[in-house]
Amino acid sequence: MDEQRRTAASWFHELRDRIVAAFEALEDRASGDAPAGRFEVTPTERAEKGGGGLMSVMRGGRVFEKVGVNWSEVHGTLAPKAQAAMAARGVPGMAEDPRFWASGISLVAHMQNPHAPAVHMNTRMFWTPGAWWFGGGTDLNPCIDYAEDTAHFHDTLRAACAPHGADYYDRFKAWADEYFFIPHRGRARGVGGIFYDDLNTGDWPADFAFTKAVGEAFLPAFLPLAERRMGQPWDEADKDAQLIHRGLYAEYNLVYDRGTKFGLETGHNADAVLMSLPPLAKWV
Template identity: 85%
Template sequence: MGCSMDDQRREAAIWFRELRDRITSSFEALEDRGPGDTAIGRFVVTPTERGEDGGGGLMSVMRGGRVFEKVGVNWSEVHGTLSPGAQKAMAARGVPGIEGDPRFWASGISLVAHMQNPHAPAVHMNTRMFWTPGAWWFGGGADLNPCIEYPEDTAHFHAELQEACDPFDSEYYPRFKAWADEYFFIPHRGRARGVGGIFFDDLNSGNWEADFAFTRAVGEAFLPAFLPLAEAHMDQPFSEADKDQQLIHRGLYAEYNLVYDRGTKFGLETGHNADAVLMSLPPLAKWV
């Protein structure tokens, strides 16, 4: 006999929490090896709650470290009632069974890292599960956001993501890479915010175990995809011009997350802690 959806939701929430714990530990270990003699960065963990609805999470943010200028690794498990606007937006993108009962449950991990060294790329990753009485699905992905691109870094990042995708379906990587290229695009600037990765949403093949296994594989691929890049560049010499280029690129990142990002809109519309929702914003940015 298979597990109930309640059991599956609990299993997913626990796994997202465990992934969060492993990533924060790995990032603090990288801080221990970071260059310089300033204070070693550590995560400050703050519990979060959702207004009148239910649930909350953990907001984990490190600021001013040797390697990370600002990095957030948030975990959440929330439930409540979707607004008519949220239901309409989900129905418009083809989510089945979303127009009836407005109750929902969601859990996931969301990560954004902004680096001290401008040669080290910023990065984003998230994985999540969403449920309503009429539907369930998984979503997530990861994308690399260098201000100074190194082709070998881009190739490594994409290769790790493809290795995670291919055992499940040979069409997943090209499909989800194309989706990321489309999704992480800034229309008013006419350019991508970075060098891409993968993005998927509304994933429901009818087999919960298979879709959850794929989502776990994407999450597991993150550290092998990103940590070698951060370590390779964390003590690389840089100039004021390099730092200026980083700050300008961060402006693009902020514009995207405030204007277009689906997760930012959903988090603010459903009453989640605003600081947790907006932790993706860089500590410093510049516009010309």
Template identity: 90%
Template sequence: MQITNEAMMETERRQAADWFRTLRDRIVTAFEALEDRAPGGAAPGRFEVTPTLRDNDGGGGLMSVLRGGRAFEKVGVNWSEVHGTLAPRAQAAMAARGVPGMADDPRFWASGISLVAHMQNPHAPAVHMNTRMFWTPGAWWFGGGSDLNPCLEYADDTAHFHDTLRAACAPHGADYYDRFKAWADEYFFIPHRGRARGVGGIFYDDLNTGDWQADFAFTRAVGEAFLPAFLPLAEARMTRPFTETDRDAQLIHRGLYAEYNLVYDRGTKFGLETGHNADAVLMSLPPLAKWV
């Protein structure tokens, strides 16, 4: 990670936070348009938007959640920009990761977008995406990714999702897709179940090549790839007939998803440990789940 300072990064932080907010707005608009196209007698779903505040005047964000829609049973698209001082546990974890200066100065700034969608139709896959920038007085980096979580798997859907991510990665690094796919396969694995939570995607963290503009461009590419990767799958599957057996499989898979997010997910742990709005942090949890 490249050494930096607060004054040098003020403009870059503003650019990143504004772009994450713009991406959030575009995805919310696209998801509401999908609701309009989805079949069903009920009115199409709309996002409920709630401002969030972090403790001690440490910034906040927007929690945007749509519940009980035609296509989406629950989807959250959150944006945040937060700052403050890391709690001792989080500070120690970052110092152990080798973040320069973290042992002496626990200040931080972070901004990003985080999205999780749980669908009405069991044939339509659940999906996760996030991109973020993190700054400390000693370093900056980007992280994020996207992964597909179907309860009923379709090889064509998996191929389309991965092909779209591969194309997004290619201009930014010849090995980026392979590296970050392997990282996702490792990161989204559930050890106590001995399996992955879905069919993968890409994941990266601590990305700092020393070229902020290049790393930001790659992070934008990951965000830009999300709608082309996911929307065609959701639209194609949301009208497919399904059975009670299909619904049961969906609820069981959601239990698996909840286990991962509560036990292993790095973002969930960070959000709760740094005093962010708990409802916003836990918006990734499904509305209904089942364990056998």
């Protein structure tokens, strides 16, 4: 399993590098008086806990108001609360041995233009002495819906899932619809995507290949939408709608998101964990 862990962590890092390059290239193609945005990259460490990563954040670009593309590889011992939660999920051996290793990429983009959708993506591998699994997904979060954008996003994900399991897209889309839902608002946070967790079919290469397919599908699913909408005219009413929608996004990530809870409970860099929060939001 050591070799598989190294392979997975390396691939997540490579995917991070490609997405950062693609987003900076999109900034270069965009018109505007502001300088093209660039990522600020900060190494992160879990002091006295084990491992770290890279926090890559761009602020105030031509296309992206704030976007984070983080990579991490961490290990150590789970805190009692996190250990108990995983034991309750049925992770083999977790009640007796709280050691863990995890690596992945996490991305959230908040856009300058209200017509351009916000987006989230992550893929990860998790290991304990008794088990391993993959998880992740991506979902689109427009404040102004365009049916053609939603269709393109889902069609790209459907095509990525198809070679790996006949039911994968339908099953993981339904899981995303359930997971990316804000109970106290009675609504979804966006127009969905796919979400999966605890993926262990017993075939590590196959499960890793699917996880790579999800990561590989992200840029083809999202970049055409960002490029299509980044120059579209907008007014103050559009911006107001965007800020209100961002409030919903912030509520979800702070109250329900598994990754936020896990990152804070395991002592990862708080700024890296909370990079998903929008730069500005509004509540009515």
